[in-house]
């Protein structure tokens with residue numbers, strides 16, 4: 001069934017603003033946090049990123065679905081976004097890898113979307129008023145009065161204070177083998193991990209044991225080769241508010257105390273921040289897209305990077321703090337708004353970034369960070385020297 005045959009749909013924001021359009025994907029109703037992504041490409045990776053759990057994603061790129069949906073680019077086993085908002089969906093997808101249209105895939109996975117929306121107006125609204133709850137309603141719901149639908153939206157759970165990692169994490173540990181000879185073993189806590197992340201490590205000779213977010217310290221410490229301690233610990237990206245991740249923060253403090261080399265991405269960066277005693281806060285509307293400029297303050301180099309975060313670590317560019325694990329510095333900042341994009345411990349082998357060096361989707365400028373992790377484990381970089389390979 002084409003979108004036109006599916007009938008009308010309405011998007012209703014928590015503050016009462018409504019946009020009418022056509023149903024796209026599954027027919028029904030959905031609620032979540034409205035966020036926008038500025039990526040021009042990479043929608044399949046976005047849709048399947050578990051960090052988007054409970055979020056309704058608005059695409060600022062006007063044409064979405066041009067390359068259809070393939071069987072290779074997914075970052076997890078399913079689409080995680082709670083809803084999808086586009087202006088102009090492709091009527092005829094075209095790519096040699098495409099297996100079906102994006103609209104058909106959204107429908108097959110039960111994801112409610114809306115098309116024909118003035119996504120520029122919607123994005124400007126979110127930018128001015130901040131991220132807020134939203135609902136998409138199609139089928140018989142589309143005909144209901146907006147005020148009634150707004151009440152439904154208002155009952156959706158808020159993002160602040162919500163611990164979501166356990167809802168998206170793996171139930172059972174699994175191993176991603178090293179490509180070629182195994183040089184290191186890493187325990188990766190799955191807080192919503194994207195499949196490209198263990199892949200990038202495996203390419204560097206790392207065997208990755210992916211553990212559930214509820215893993216105990218004991219499990220982490222016996223997940224290395226032959227049941228021994230791993231050479232490094234990694235914390236992944238993931239949905240929810242880092243302030244609510246009590247178990248994971250405590251686990252990380254134990255890792256830092258033992259001086260096991262640590263690397264964190266996105267949620268992992270926020271959790272390193274909290275483990276060190278930094279605060280975290282909710283950004284007005286967040287950073288999402290694959291075209292965000294970040295400066296590595298140790299080299300002054302600018303990288304174009306992929307982002308997906310609604311929270312951030314509270315700190316200033318270049319700031320060095322005394323923490324229970326020695327000195328820690330703010331190592332990277334976003335050049336759009338000075339938001340903290342990376343942390344590095346100077347006396348403990350640990351660092352993290354708020355953005356996505358795994359680059360799925362996104363530019364590969366930041367892949368050097370996986371090499372820094374290797375250097376930390378190899379002992380070829382002392383924590384305060386590891387800028388040398390940038």
Ligand SMILES: NC(=O)CC[C@H](N)C(=O)O
Nearest residue numbers: 051237238266267310311
């Ligand atoms: N992609 C992520 O890891 C996101 C982290 C956190 N949930 C945030 O929104 O900021």
